[in-house]
Amino acid sequence: MLGEILKKSVCAQCRFCCAFRRVSLWEVPYISEEVYQKQPDKDRFEKIRASDCDCYRIILENDYKTEDPEEEAPCVFLDPRKGCTLSDEDKPLDCKIWPIRIMKKDGGYVLALSPTCPAVNKVPRERVRKVAESIENTVRAYAKEHPYIIKKYIDGYPVLTEFDRL
Ligand code: SF4
Ligand code: SF4
Structure with missing residues (x-):
């Protein structure tokens, strides 16, 4: 993705x-x-x-x-x-979208970036944000069905997109 x-x-x-x-x-x-x-x-x-x-x-x-x-x-x-070794179909969405994470923040939700991926850290943030925007609906729909993928927001994770509800 x-x-x-x-x-x-x-x-x-x-x-x-x-x-x-x-x-x-x-x-x-x-x-x-x-x-x-x-x-x-x-x-x-x-x-x-x-x-x-x-x-x-x-x-x-x-x-x-x-x-x-x-x-x-x-x-x-x-x-x-x-x-x-997992097929694309079986691979958890968490892995498909990493280092982007869906997190709960201030009563709403964000797609935020784990700051630890060396490759994505070299990509201009605006490009990463555009990719986050392009996958947001898919991630929101998945999180609605599988709320366990939503993590607690961690200070310092750059916020890419924000939304009030899933
Ligand atoms: S962390 Fe995710 S992508 Fe990596 S090996 Fe495990 S299931 Fe596969
Ligand atoms: S560059 Fe490394 S940390 Fe980043 S997604 Fe690929 S394997 Fe993971």
Whole structure:
């Protein structure tokens, strides 16, 4: 969805957003029941117990080998050579739109930019904003059906678009 500002070849050399420090575990995407049912190793996932979420989280907590807070645990769907092994259809929307996030802010909603993607940080902000505008309706519609993808706004995340309701 972000092909205009993010080249697959650049992401293939990076993979930053597919591995997680302990402090970033809140960023780990949730997968749907349908995708969960296709997984051979169900022990890698746990059901989210929330009324707004018929979905599963990936358990990465047991994958850290050291106490180093900088250590990263790769997503279970990451192949070091091929990248994400999920089909486009199964890939969580969170991953398709990252580093853009939908967040709750001041009683409304925003599409905001995670400041940690090195590639998108080199793109003029106006271009990123235009891409955010172009995907806003899709993200809003998805978030209405899957409210669990809405994160709490984090200070310092540049706001790209704002809206009062989904
Ligand atoms: S951090 Fe940015 S450049 Fe790196 S893989 Fe993720 S989206 Fe691509
Ligand atoms: S599901 Fe795929 S794109 Fe998303 S974090 Fe895991 S490996 Fe990366």
